[in-house]
Amino acid sequence: MTKTRSAQTSHQNLLALLLLLPSLIILGIFIFYPMIKTFYLSTQLTNLLGNPIKFIGLKNFVNLMQSDSFSTSFTITLIFVLFSTILTLFISYIMAIVASQKMKGIAIFRTMFSSTMGVSVTVASILWLFMFNPQIGLFSKILTTLHLPQINWLSDPTWSLIAIIGTTVWMNLGFAFLVLLGAIQAIPQDLYQVADLDGASWWLRLRKITMPATRSTIFFVTVVTLINAFQTFGQVDILTSGGPDYHTNLLVYAIYQDAFVNHSVGRASAQSVILTLIIMLFTIIQFYVKNKREGRNAK
Amino acid sequence: MFRNTAKYVALATIGLGAVLPLTQVHAADNQRQNIVFWHSMTGQNAQAIDRVVNDYNASQTKYKVIPEFQGQYVEALPKFLSVGGTSKAPDLFQSNEISTKQLSTSGMIQPMQTLIKKYKFNTKNLRKNILNYYTINGKLYSMPFNSSAPVLYYNKDAFKDAGIDDLPTSPTYEQVTAAAKKLKEKSGRAKLSILPYGWTFEELLANQNQTLVNHGNGRKKTATKATFDNKAGKNILNWLKTNADAGTLVDYGTGANAGDTELSAFTSSQIDMFMNSSASLGNIKKNAKFNVGVTYLPRPQDVKANGVVIGGASIWLSKGKSTKAQKGSFDFLKFATSAKEQAQWSIDTGYFAINNKSYDTKILKDAFKNTPILAAPVEQLKATTINAASAGALITSMPKERVNTQNAMENVINGKNVDSELSKAVKQTTADIKDANEQSGE
Numbered sequence: 001m002t003k004t005r006s007a008q009t010s011h012q013n014l015l016a017l018l019l020l021l022p023s024l025i026i027l028g029i030f031i032f033y034p035m036i037k038t039f040y041l042s043t044q045l046t047n048l049l050g051n052p053i054k055f056i057g058l059k060n061f062v063n064l065m066q067s068d069s070f071s072t073s074f075t076i077t078l079i080f081v082l083f084s085t086i087l088t089l090f091i092s093y094i095m096a097i098v099a100s101q102k103m104k105g106i107a108i109f110r111t112m113f114s115s116t117m118g119v120s121v122t123v124a125s126i127l128w129l130f131m132f133n134p135q136i137g138l139f140s141k142i143l144t145t146l147h148l149p150q151i152n153w154l155s156d157p158t159w160s161l162i163a164i165i166g167t168t169v170w171m172n173l174g175f176a177f178l179v180l181l182g183a184i185q186a187i188p189q190d191l192y193q194v195a196d197l198d199g200a201s202w203w204l205r206l207r208k209i210t211m212p213a214t215r216s217t218i219f220f221v222t223v224v225t226l227i228n229a230f231q232t233f234g235q236v237d238i239l240t241s242g243g244p245d246y247h248t249n250l251l252v253y254a255i256y257q258d259a260f261v262n263h264s265v266g267r268a269s270a271q272s273v274i275l276t277l278i279i280m281l282f283t284i285i286q287f288y289v290k291n292k293r294e295g296r297n298a299k
Numbered sequence: 300m301f302r303n304t305a306k307y308v309a310l311a312t313i314g315l316g317a318v319l320p321l322t323q324v325h326a327a328d329n330q331r332q333n334i335v336f337w338h339s340m341t342g343q344n345a346q347a348i349d350r351v352v353n354d355y356n357a358s359q360t361k362y363k364v365i366p367e368f369q370g371q372y373v374e375a376l377p378k379f380l381s382v383g384g385t386s387k388a389p390d391l392f393q394s395n396e397i398s399t400k401q402l403s404t405s406g407m408i409q410p411m412q413t414l415i416k417k418y419k420f421n422t423k424n425l426r427k428n429i430l431n432y433y434t435i436n437g438k439l440y441s442m443p444f445n446s447s448a449p450v451l452y453y454n455k456d457a458f459k460d461a462g463i464d465d466l467p468t469s470p471t472y473e474q475v476t477a478a479a480k481k482l483k484e485k486s487g488r489a490k491l492s493i494l495p496y497g498w499t500f501e502e503l504l505a506n507q508n509q510t511l512v513n514h515g516n517g518r519k520k521t522a523t524k525a526t527f528d529n530k531a532g533k534n535i536l537n538w539l540k541t542n543a544d545a546g547t548l549v550d551y552g553t554g555a556n557a558g559d560t561e562l563s564a565f566t567s568s569q570i571d572m573f574m575n576s577s578a579s580l581g582n583i584k585k586n587a588k589f590n591v592g593v594t595y596l597p598r599p600q601d602v603k604a605n606g607v608v609i610g611g612a613s614i615w616l617s618k619g620k621s622t623k624a625q626k627g628s629f630d631f632l633k634f635a636t637s638a639k640e641q642a643q644w645s646i647d648t649g650y651f652a653i654n655n656k657s658y659d660t661k662i663l664k665d666a667f668k669n670t671p672i673l674a675a676p677v678e679q680l681k682a683t684t685i686n687a688a689s690a691g692a693l694i695t696s697m698p699k700e701r702v703n704t705q706n707a708m709e710n711v712i713n714g715k716n717v718d719s720e721l722s723k724a725v726k727q728t729t730a731d732i733k734d735a736n737e738q739s740g741e
Contacts, residue, residue: 135549154552155713262696
């Protein structure tokens with residue numbers, strides 16, 4: 001009896017393995033193998049072809065910690081991620097609340113607000129590049145009209161980061177808006193009707209109904225925007241190429257430069273490992289918060 | 300059912316009929332040795348390179364060159380390095396000048412000199428200072444093909460309106476600054492652009508007869524440190540600072556498209572003076588609606604102009620190809636660098652004709668007669684003194700050096716101190732050279 005059962009279990013295990021095999025192979029080849037290889041390469045001195053030639057332990061990491069360009073990259077990446085996420089969330093939430101109102105012609109605004117979703121990174125960056133042009137750009141014209149001093153949007157260390165954040169937020173808005181709008185529209189209307197009966201103000205309804213009901217969506221949008229922000233590449237390449245003086249040299253761009261332009265695969269791998277750890281940290285926090293909330297809801 | 304089968308049979312017959320002639324063509328092709336040629340030319344230049352290849356394929360029946368676009372120089376190089384030495388490597392590979400050191404030491408290429416010797420090719424007609432760039436220890440490593448050098452472009456009409464004389468053949472920083480100030484007085488706006496770009500810095504340094512790195516710009520033996528922490532380096536940054544402080548400088552930043560933005564700003568009269576490759580001349584000629592002035596790269600008043608470093612790209616031969624393929628590859632290169640082909644190539648693209656005899660051909664003579672501004676880049680190249688500075692630096696960490704000098708330029712424009720920015724760039728470049736030497740085991 002037990003024998004048959006164990007035979008059955010092992011048979012089932014085999015079947016399970018067989019069914020999982022295709023995805024395991026794909027994950028293995030495209031995710032796990034490159035990841036392990038990256039960890040391995042981060043401990044190596046690589047030659048100019050990117051092949052490992054010598055084990056150097058943590059020297060790549062030590063070099064990174066001592067390098068000015070990396071510390072600039074690291075700091076501005078954190079600033080960039082923080083601001084682009086907060087701004088995306090804040091603005092898209094306001095837009096979603098406005099667009100959830102029932103009025104004539106609101107569909108046009110909904111389409112307009114979500115339209116940046118359909119614009120590719122390259123197109124968006126080039127569009128903004130025109131607007132940031134120091135002579136004929138939109139912003140320069142506005143400043144001239146207002147008799148304000150000109151700003152070097154893409155060549156001043158502070159303003160260039162602001163320019164990149166602005167561009168990124170604009171590109172993120174469409175997606176964040178659409179997801180948040182969906183969540184707001186899914187809130188049962190009777191909640192608001194009851195609140196109306198109680199004479200609740202608009203602000204109170206927002207705080208006590210809309211926001212709690214969309215909390216999990218807000219959380220989802222935050223995490224997605226955050227991880228996307230860490231992986232920003234296209235707008236940096238087109239608008240500033242990491243300049244001036246590394247002040248827009250976000251981590252992913254720095255990795256690309258080191259791996260494919262400077263041929264320092266070891267150094268690039270070490271930076272990739274650091275980036276992976278940061279994103280992993282955020283993912284763990286996400287799981288932790290999510291589980292905690294689900295646990296609370298279950299009670 | 301049967302009707303369907305009949306249909307399939309009919310289709311198959313037609314299909315076979317269509318394929319048969321193709322296979323015959325293939326059979327004929329198979330007798331020709333295929334030569335795969337990777338290049339990075341786009342737009343107008345891609346059409347021009349296809350022309351050269353088609354001309355060659357039509358000129359003989361033994362070899363067939365197959366051009367394949369592999370992305371820009373930066374993208375094509377890693378591709379080549381990942382297949383180099385295998386059967387997948389192309390027979391010929393076009394790569395830009397700054398990859399010279401890396402490719403020459405990669406072990407994946409066949410130095411051009413060995414074939415020049417084997418097939419008794421005479422390089423005497425090819426321009427000496429262009430060959431000079433690709434020559435290491437007296438050996439030519441790759442065949443120059445598309446070469447260019449920087450020049451100063453300016454708007455002659457705007458100069459006239461502001462009451463400024465045309466710039467002389469070899470202008471000075473002081474003259475350019477004075478012109479920029481007058482242009483600003485006249486228009487109320489900054490009209491000069493000096494792009495914060497490492498290449499510009501290298502060229503301005505070479506024009507003052509100063510090397511970028513030691514050991515004869517890395518040409519006698521592997522360079523170990525940067526050498527531009529001197530008066531020449533300061534001259535460049537101080538020139539930038541003077542114009543930035545006077546408000547005569549437009550800064551397009553360091554983005555991937557900054558060069559294009561600058562170019563179109565010039566042709567649309569947003570700026571009136573800038574430095575760029577002579578290869579942009581074709582574009583400017585076509586799009587500018589005013590009289591364009593072209594002159595030599597500027598120099599400080601008290602320094603004699605040394606001349607410019609050649610830019611652009613050359614063509615490399617893969618190692619380990621069959622004798623027949625190598626013979627064909629070399630035959631194509633002889634054709635591509637011939638007087639006639641280079642003359643047409645130069646007209647089509649704006650690159651130099653690298654063959655001296657090209658300048659005697661009718662088409663090029665006519666072109667120079669019709670468009671006198673074409674002459675300035677060639678004259679500047681002829682006037683260039685051949686020495687270590689004008690040969691250009693030979694280091695593998697060239698991309699990093701460009702970022703370092705670019706940062707120094709941008710920081711000075713943004714108001715930082717010239718001396719400290721220069722020494723920072725020099726220190727970082729030396730550190731990068733050391734890292735690269737460690738990587739390549741030198």
